[in-house]
Amino acid sequence: VKPDLRNNRDxxxxxxxxxxxxxxxxxxxxxxxxxxxxMGPGYFPTVLGGILLLFGAxxxxxxxxxxxxxxxxxxxxxxxxxxxxxxxxxxxxDRAGMVPATVVTLLVAAAxxxxxxxKEVLLLAIVMTAFSVAVFSYGLKLPYxxxxxxx
Amino acid sequence: xxxxxxxxxGFGVAFSLQNLAYCFIGVALGTLIGVLxxxxxxxTIAMLFPITFHLPAVPAIIxxxxxxxxxxxxxxxxxxxxxxxxxxxSAVTCIDGYQMARRGRAGPxxxxxxxxxxxxxxxxxxxxxxxxxxxGEWALRFGAAEYTSLMLMALVASAVMTQGDAVKGLAxxxxxxxxxxxxxxxxxxMARYSFGVPELTDGVGFTxxxxxxxxxxxxxxxxxxxxxxxxxxxxxxxxxxxxxDLKDAAWPTVRGTAMGACFGVxxxxxxxxxxxxxxxxxxxxxxxxxxxxxxxxxGVAAPEAANNAAAQTAFIPMLTLGIPATATMALMLAALTLxxxxxxxxxxxxxxxxxxxxxxxxxIGNGLLVILNLPLVGLWVRLLTVPYRWLFPxxxxxxxxxxxxxxxxxxxxxxxxxxGVLGYVLVKLECEPAPLLLGYVLGPLLEENLRRALLIxxxxxxxxxxxxxxxxxxxxxxxxxxxxxxxxxxxMRRGT
Numbered sequence: 001v002k003p004d005l006r007n008n009r010d011x012x013x014x015x016x017x018x019x020x021x022x023x024x025x026x027x028x029x030x031x032x033x034x035x036x037x038x039m040g041p042g043y044f045p046t047v048l049g050g051i052l053l054l055f056g057a058x059x060x061x062x063x064x065x066x067x068x069x070x071x072x073x074x075x076x077x078x079x080x081x082x083x084x085x086x087x088x089x090x091x092x093x094d095r096a097g098m099v100p101a102t103v104v105t106l107l108v109a110a111a112x113x114x115x116x117x118x119k120e121v122l123l124l125a126i127v128m129t130a131f132s133v134a135v136f137s138y139g140l141k142l143p144y145x146x147x148x149x150x151x
Numbered sequence: 152x153x154x155x156x157x158x159x160x161g162f163g164v165a166f167s168l169q170n171l172a173y174c175f176i177g178v179a180l181g182t183l184i185g186v187l188x189x190x191x192x193x194x195t196i197a198m199l200f201p202i203t204f205h206l207p208a209v210p211a212i213i214x215x216x217x218x219x220x221x222x223x224x225x226x227x228x229x230x231x232x233x234x235x236x237x238x239x240x241s242a243v244t245c246i247d248g249y250q251m252a253r254r255g256r257a258g259p260x261x262x263x264x265x266x267x268x269x270x271x272x273x274x275x276x277x278x279x280x281x282x283x284x285x286x287g288e289w290a291l292r293f294g295a296a297e298y299t300s301l302m303l304m305a306l307v308a309s310a311v312m313t314q315g316d317a318v319k320g321l322a323x324x325x326x327x328x329x330x331x332x333x334x335x336x337x338x339x340x341m342a343r344y345s346f347g348v349p350e351l352t353d354g355v356g357f358t359x360x361x362x363x364x365x366x367x368x369x370x371x372x373x374x375x376x377x378x379x380x381x382x383x384x385x386x387x388x389x390x391x392x393x394x395x396d397l398k399d400a401a402w403p404t405v406r407g408t409a410m411g412a413c414f415g416v417x418x419x420x421x422x423x424x425x426x427x428x429x430x431x432x433x434x435x436x437x438x439x440x441x442x443x444x445x446x447x448x449x450g451v452a453a454p455e456a457a458n459n460a461a462a463q464t465a466f467i468p469m470l471t472l473g474i475p476a477t478a479t480m481a482l483m484l485a486a487l488t489l490x491x492x493x494x495x496x497x498x499x500x501x502x503x504x505x506x507x508x509x510x511x512x513x514x515i516g517n518g519l520l521v522i523l524n525l526p527l528v529g530l531w532v533r534l535l536t537v538p539y540r541w542l543f544p545x546x547x548x549x550x551x552x553x554x555x556x557x558x559x560x561x562x563x564x565x566x567x568x569x570x571g572v573l574g575y576v577l578v579k580l581e582c583e584p585a586p587l588l589l590g591y592v593l594g595p596l597l598e599e600n601l602r603r604a605l606l607i608x609x610x611x612x613x614x615x616x617x618x619x620x621x622x623x624x625x626x627x628x629x630x631x632x633x634x635x636x637x638x639x640x641x642x643m644r645r646g647t
Contacts, residue, residue: 013580017322037610041336044598048329055322075375083568089551090564109544
């Protein structure tokens, strides 16, 4: 029987560790390794990357043996919306100001939920924006322009 | 009595109007956020840390500690009224607490939890005051080798003791250590893993890691699950427990406190394991074990006492050795470091006002919690009915503002999104994020001490085994690793 590799939990985890560990080792080759007595900047990350590789290999092999699947569905849709909302916040705060950034972030983040009731979300956005402005701009005196560019 | 004069100093600091106010704000905010379902203390601290960032060190740490135990406390309210714990430590309280609530005894359950936590919190704080100086005195003899072994022990323990798989836990520690490497190496001045991005030469900010790993990943995981949460919506009547309740809860509280206090000091174990262990103990010694799981008051008092005692004593290694035992303490340590305070044995001598002021404020804060919680419980209950679809966008927003405000740089916000994606994938692959956070915070310290230890020993790695204290830590580390492969220990971890 050919083992089913799709969604194999430990196989993916193992691969992830191997890739990250491998990258760490490769990148650390640019840093002087030094000796055990006088460690260079490359020593610690190289050793760590190697250990991560080994752990990854172990986890990967175990995944091949047990074949356990990832539980539940992958929530790519909510992940995409949430990630987008965070990125937009960073992008807008400098360029458009605090108020547009908070409103957009709330609207986009809310789209990640299972149900999206526009009026309700709009109300939430207004309330939370007013609250954030009150707390962060007036209360904590963070120096971000409410509307308009930083520069 | 040196202790008394120290405490007097501490209360002098903590009772200043400013610090009292920050303690109150911290406790209130911590409870407010911690009560929200699905938001544990870690996310609460990560989210609220930026507020304390611009304060001077003493009020900042007092407020942070207030946020921490407030959140811890708020979590127990949630686990009694909602069948969904905000964090693993209160998962056990859920079992009997929610059953009590369903039987119309939500009031006594909440009051018992509050009083048990208060008792445990006070005892835990007393233990910090007593054990801190002694441990600190002893730790003054630690050299680089001892610190290296101690950190190794803490990291291995945290990886092995979390629920889930030990090998993955260890891999997560290593991954955390690698994230900690990012930035300029202090010894050589060389930028590592910064990919030419100037922002990365300062390293990855800890709010970025904590928020991405816990808040973002957690929210996405919650959104994808389709189980509706059960909220107790009945009216709260009769808050006070009866005399019989108090009698039934008294000894379990004491036992829970004792157990929690011991577990809290041990690296990696912390509140979650202690509340589980004490629940098992109570069930074992009860005359009628069948009552457990069906609303036994002992099943609320003991784990609540245990997790609060553990939460309190977890401060001991963090404050006196500079080695956090849990992910939450790692966050506190990182926050202190950002405030420019090097924790460790010298903190009691260098900054007695900070150390003793913090301890005194913990007593005050625990008292404030009881005052806040018992009469205001109706308010917290109403918070539970706030739908998640309103909560999560707001949490995301505050995380963004918080992240931005630490560095005033959108890069941190972008990085947080990246770590959020990584965190979510790791959660789905059942890799616990807590060991990663601990590794990330301890990484730079570990490298520094490892380098120094080996430099002093002229490159001879046996130094970790020839110095007695270091050898003891190393042996403990090996024992922990060996126990990990024993099937019995595995069963216990899975059991949580």
